Amino acid sequence: MALKLVYEPLTIKGLEIRNRIARPAHGTMLSNYGAITDRLIDYHVARAKGGVGLSILEAATVHPSSVLSLSNMDDSVIGGYQKLMAAIRPHGMRVFQQIWHGGHIYPVMDQSPPWGASAVPNPATGIVPNPMGIAEIEEVIAAFAASARRCREGGIDGVEIHASHGYLIMQFLNKLTNQRTDRYGGSLENRMRFLREIMHAVRAEVGSDYPVGMRVSVSTGAGGLDEDEINTVVRALRDEDFIDFLDVSYSDYYNFKFVAAMDQPMGYQLESSRKITAATPEVPRFVIGRFRTLDEAEQILRDGIADIVHMNRAHIADPDIVRKTQAGHPEQVRACIGCNQACWQATNLGYPMSCTINPAAGLEGTLSEDLVMPVETPGKVIVVGGGPGGMEAARIARLKGHEVILVEAGPSLGGQLVLARRAPFLHTIGDIAFWLEQEIYRLGVDVRTSNYWDADDVAAENPDHVVIATGAVPRDNGVQYRYPAEPVPGFDTARTVSAVELLASPQMDLGETAVVFDDVGHYEGLAATEYLLSKGLRVTFVTRFETVAPLLDSVTRVDPAFRRFAETGRFDLMIRSRILRLGNGVCEAQTLYEGQSRTIPADITVFINAKQPQRDVYDALREKGFVQGQNLTIVGDARAPRDLQFAIQEGHRLTRAMV
Template sequence: MYERVLSPIRIGAVEIPNRIVRTAHATSFSREYINDDLIAYHLERAKGGAGLSIIEGASVHHSSTFALSVRDDGAIAPMRRLVEAIAPTGMKLFQQLWHGGYTDPSASGGLPWAASALPGRYAVAPPVPMTTDQIGELVEAYAKAAVRVEEAGMQGAEILAGNGYLFSQFFSPVLNRRTDIYGGGFENRIRFLLEALRAVRAATSPGFALGMRIGDSSDQRILSARETNAIALRAQAEGLIDFVNITHGDYYFHVDRYAGMDQPVGYQLPFSEDIGKDVTVPRIIVGRYATLDDAEQALKTGAADLINIVRGMIADPMLVVKSREGRGHEVRPCIGCNQGCIGGVFSGRMGCAVNPAVGREASLSDDTIVKTNNSRRVLVVGGGVAGMEAARVALLQGHRVTLVEAMADLGGLLNYARRMPKLHAIGDIAIWLENEIYRLGADVRLSTYMDAADVLAEHPDVVIVATGSQPAEAHEFVQTASPAAQVRIAPDARVLTSLDLITDREKAYGDTAIVVDDVGHYEAIGCCEMLIERGVKVTYVTRHLMFAPAMEATGRTQSALQRFHKAGDFRIVTQAELVSVGKGRAEIKPLFGARTETIDADTVVIVGYRQSQNELWLALRSRVAQLHVVGDALSARDIQPAIREGHLAARSIT
């Protein structure tokens, strides 16, 4: 079925058992040296059938640091522990060698080194332009780092030469403003990379695989696909590389590197084809591939030899094994939200919205769930993602599980959220959870409302309350930044909640609208997009310092804003509050000012914090031996804490 995907391939002297690669991605599980959490994370995916994993970028020099380091010999023993743990699985290991240039500070917290003094996209100060001596120092650092990687037993290394990091800065005719032998013409701008590759080749054995991750800029004026292809061909012609890992995008539009659910599978393929033209060493490509079917189709295009599946195997480590065994329907889907993975790294530690075991595999992976010898009668009230995850884990433990849901369908608020533009994939996790609990034998009762008496009549040993939340009515809206303010709403004003907007069949929004975002998550983005797609002029008003700040780390705000400004008349007003709403208009004012502004608004959509539906939990306290409240019923948030809390509640059954 997966003839191409499951076939082996050689990278240099290293045979990779299949074509699925987990390319380097930051986790922040380890600081400086590889630790137990990082080993457990990669081991789980090795057991799951990945052919090759390229370990997240490790700093080669003190002038730029992020998480891992191969700057000294102290890195060797921890790397060797990873190698020894992975070896029985057959998955091969390469290490990415990294220097961020102007993107990251030095180990001492000082200024980073870069090609020129031009600051990076998110810089707070200009970097230090490297001297020729410092370039030579870094060339030597790359070689020494590769020697340490080989000594630890890894089979290869990858030099990160894309995504806007150090080598990309040297390649760019815009960012590289040097006047010496490392600046100016094409040959000078690629000189540093070639010197580093030659040094690594000379320092390592002939059987050690060496490649590079390389890609163009989001802005082709900064670095084009044509020049990127020329760099790859030059390194190939000199015999310096055994593979090319093709990427696209940089910090000038960083979501290009890891697009969310708004982009289709294979969205990077046009860039991959241009960059990989005439490249004959194995080519790895990326582009939201998350199933073996997607990977098989990509290989059929001829644009790639190996397919990168990172987020898909974050969501389900066993993706390859399950698919190979004909159990593809059991693969937990990546929904492309970027909240736990990309957003988690930028917030301090990677996680996953749909898989609470990420980063805690040693204690929370499904492999650690033990069948009980004392089966309990578990009643889960609420069929959203929190309740279904609780039911799934309890079933895996061998408990007798009944799940009751007041609505006619499982899925909770995701049944509404998935109807927003560019958000359909969020429903995939609800579908998977539903399939799993039925497969595992849950007693599911739909259209069944339960109060405390109904629950007690079931004589459960354990009750997990997952009754979710609902938006507050418009007249109950309390602005977080100004809770004492009373918003005056005229009787003939059209004021909706986000749920009203999604379920409104009339769709008579008029020509203008205001979306008031008190939360800062994706909900308001979806509301804006629904209106913009219908030709409505939208003003986004928020108490926050910026547009949808809770989503900024995911990159999805960038792609949303790009769509909004391209599609229609869209305005952002930050650090503001709503004063009043009348027919066809609304008044707002600055949080720290008194002067009001009247804005045309045929419709006002209020996105506020939802109200937890926790009455059942309150009524059952002290009346049930084991009682848990999870997800929005505890506090209205999003799917990541909901699934995690459902999982942990089931784990805690005694």
């Protein structure tokens, strides 16, 4: 598609934005529960350099009754804003600040009950909030206005009022969470009073020439806030000249869908969003929906659905999407795979944001690829293993100017991703393998597939550096972690396979019933289950954990998978369980809270435990005198079986540090 509209500027309240690509507010945990940090500044500067037109800073809490990683509660934030904008302005990106109160969704700093519109339980945790009195309402309104003033004084280009996703303002708007009988409850006119008063106070504080907008979304709770009510609210506020732009998202915590994983298609939010944007053509409208390329954004703009398209995780994965595409090299964009592992899930667990496929994300000050410089004396680097960790190691070594030979025993590159992408709804996980393969060929890495090299072969090349990325293989030993003394009785005689063998053998006769036993808690158990259900089998999932796949994000990866499993009518679950024995066509399993065991039909059992690292070449090279950390390193699953994030990060960081 010939790109045109994405590159056109847009003016909001006299402020020109250089193109139609924006990044929405999203938590990073780079601000350390308060002030703006150098790490947060580096993160946004990288996207400014990459060509983004507008970034909306992550939600800043305006009042002590709600906690978030960025704080705008006193004038100390102004200096941080000024430092941030001084770093960003030379690169042409505009910056808005989203201001926020979480209501009953987020905790209070002193651990007292959270504030809410009414004493309605939080749909995610069941916590009952303190219903706000008039004095508390007035206090929060004043806090929003003061927060907006600090944004303007700090040089931020505009503010966005967060009125979506089930947080405090939406709790007032939504009849499901607003059961008040005073002037802030009942009719929509009353329910929107809190938002109107916030907008009025903000506008009075920042003036009529400063961009002010808001973010909205429908409720996914039955009978909740819908598109028609949102349109009524938006038109009323627009008529009063309170909003200069409208940012449209989707859902709340009744059925969480405002962040989606790889199982959702591009534009999955648009069915709802376009009903709102169509009713407000007189203001610039933003939409979001897992967009990954400028072609997708161009189509949204051509269809008239929106005036700006948000690309969030896409720019976490690659900050240079606009720059690379505009230069005529969209194939060089590292596309987000939608795993939500190191961005969304990490921040929810309280860790700083990173990215499974972009090791520099969140660490741009030290790991930005702009900082990779050719070495003065290039050497020869041999990488053994062509999975994601090995390919990333080869890419980094080549960027530093070395001669690089990558050897892979198999006929193709990609490692375990070649198999993982065969599972239903996991196809985009393979995109990073495709990108890495393209890049190492483009950079001139000498790739040798179907080549098994032992330590003698490596040493014969007289390399300056060696990276071992030989991965790991299934143990096939039938041992459960909590019962390591012996394999499951019957493991050797029953029909058992690993997840790797299952996905590698599409013509395998599977039978009609299956057990998936998961002792690891990552994606393999879900992938095997989905694969078997897609083949028509009845599947029982057995795991020692209290939840399914605890190492994955529950709301965007596990819960949607469970909904799909339930729709088949052929799925059963046993948590906190062990396998007692395997027999001919059966599996005997027992939960920790039941005395008697269950006998489950199982024509095939997929047994998932930790893989065995393949370290033979590494160990043999050490015996030959190669020294770890000097001219030898080991990365990814060969070092210790974990997941894609660690394979790529170690391939990048350890190689970068060594060569």
